Amino acid sequence: MDVEQLIRTIPKAELHIHIEGSLEPELMFEIASRNGIRLRHRTVDEVRRAYDFTDLQSFLDIYYEGARVLLKQRDFQEMTAAYLERAAADNVRHAEIFFDPQTHTDRGLEFATVIDGIWAALQDSPISAKLILCFLRHLSAESAMKTLERALPFRDRIVAVGLDSSELGNPPSKFAAVFARARAEGFRTVAHAGEEGPPAYIREALDLLGVSRIDHGVRCIEDPALVAELVARRIPLTVCPLSNVKLRVFPSMKQHNLRELLAHGLRVTINSDDPAYFGGYVVENFLAVHRALGLTTAEVRQLAANSFGASFLSAEEKARILQ
Ligand code: ADE
Ligand code: ZN
Numbered sequence: 072m073d074v075e076q077l078i079r080t081i082p083k084a085e086l087h088i089h090i091e092g093s094l095e096p097e098l099m100f101e102i103a104s105r106n107g108i109r110l111r112h113r114t115v116d117e118v119r120r121a122y123d124f125t126d127l128q129s130f131l132d133i134y135y136e137g138a139r140v141l142l143k144q145r146d147f148q149e150m151t152a153a154y155l156e157r158a159a160a161d162n163v164r165h166a167e168i169f170f171d172p173q174t175h176t177d178r179g180l181e182f183a184t185v186i187d188g189i190w191a192a193l194q195d196s197p198i199s200a201k202l203i204l205c206f207l208r209h210l211s212a213e214s215a216m217k218t219l220e221r222a223l224p225f226r227d228r229i230v231a232v233g234l235d236s237s238e239l240g241n242p243p244s245k246f247a248a249v250f251a252r253a254r255a256e257g258f259r260t261v262a263h264a265g266e267e268g269p270p271a272y273i274r275e276a277l278d279l280l281g282v283s284r285i286d287h288g289v290r291c292i293e294d295p296a297l298v299a300e301l302v303a304r305r306i307p308l309t310v311c312p313l314s315n316v317k318l319r320v321f322p323s324m325k326q327h328n329l330r331e332l333l334a335h336g337l338r339v340t341i342n343s344d345d346p347a348y349f350g351g352y353v354v355e356n357f358l359a360v361h362r363a364l365g366l367t368t369a370e371v372r373q374l375a376a377n378s379f380g381a382s383f384l385s386a387e388e389k390a391r392i393l394q
Contacts, residue, residue: 077371078357082393084165084378085158085342085353087286087309089205089235090147090189091138091171092345093154102149103140111136122348127267127318128237134348138174147188155196157346161354164392165199165382169233172218173207182221190228199392201383203261205233206249208241215249223256230383231259233286234276238268243275250280259283259383261309266320270294277306284309284381289320291337292328302336307381311344312360313351324363333370340378 072080096118103110112118124130141147151168158166168189175185186202193200204222206215222229232253234246243250243262250260262276266287273291276282277300288308291297301308312327314320321327332339341360346352351359357374360366366374379389 072368074361074366074368074371075358077368078361078366079354080162081371081375082162082164082379083353083375084167084340084382084384085163086167086284086307086340086378086382087169087311087342087344088154088158088166089169089171089345090151090154091141091174092134092349093157093347094137094141094150095153095347098150098153099137099140102146106140106142106146108140108142110140122317124318127239130318130345130348131236134345135174138171139178141175142180144184144188144191147185148191151189151192152195154346155192155198155200157352159197161352163198163353165201165379165384165388167201167203167230167382169203169205169235171205171207171235172221173210173214176218176221177210182218182225186222186225186228199384199388201230202228203231203233204229205235206246207236208234208245208263209237212245212249215246216252219249219253219256226256226258229258231261231283233260234262234264234280235286238263238266238272242268242272243280247279254281261286263287265290266315267318270297273297273301277304282306283383287311287315287320289315289328289332292331292335298335298337301338305338307338307340307377308332309340309342309381311342311349312356313349314344316359317349324359327360327364329360330364333373338377338381339374340381341374 096115261284263286264276265273284307
């Protein structure tokens, strides 16, 4: 089997996908019209043309704008169902899905509207899935703590908490107390770190937030001692190649450091981040890396194995999903 066919067919897990980032413009228009919301652009093509980003913040501004169309439980359900179907077509067998409740509760929606909609889609899902609640790091630690408290009645539906949004100037240390509380309540923890931010933020995520994975983490390479620690502790990195190029973390895919990360023995996984905004789902991310950097069949198998190994699935769940 050639590498591209292996990429398409091998069972994979996706560990870094923001559900609000899976909202394709076609569905965004449909929901906007149903909810009587006016969008800045008039056509799907116009929206897609606006997806030309210069950095993380330029993307986030448009991403939060797109999320404004989501008002009803049904909207969250349809968005999630569309992602699960699309992921299944890539032979993603399991997804650990981020959602950003503050994006919605700050607009006046109930926490329950958001999670009930997403949860309803998971009940009918063609693939296995778990939920990760992300705190928006540009907002205060108090707002994150309030969000955690709102989530407690739904704790059985949430495997972990994470940290996303504007990284620079919002270090993990800002959320140490929230994450300590989350861990005490039994949640696992992950955090975006070392996407645009420095390696010191990755160290803070490990030391102060107790994370079991680093989301992105590509800037770890600037600190050899940190790389050695990540390798020794087998901390997974959920790398998102198309995102990194679209947000100009790397000038082009040829300059992406994924092969370098693998060569250091880091536990790398490949993910789509915000597929509706960055031009592709998991298979397209693998293919883009392969076409620019060349992946061997052994590397593709390793990346796929890493995705299950780095997941929050139990041994029994993994065995069932992979049978
Ligand atoms: N929210 C959605 N995608 C994100 C990313 N790549 N980094 C930080 N926050 C995000
Ligand atoms: Zn992300």
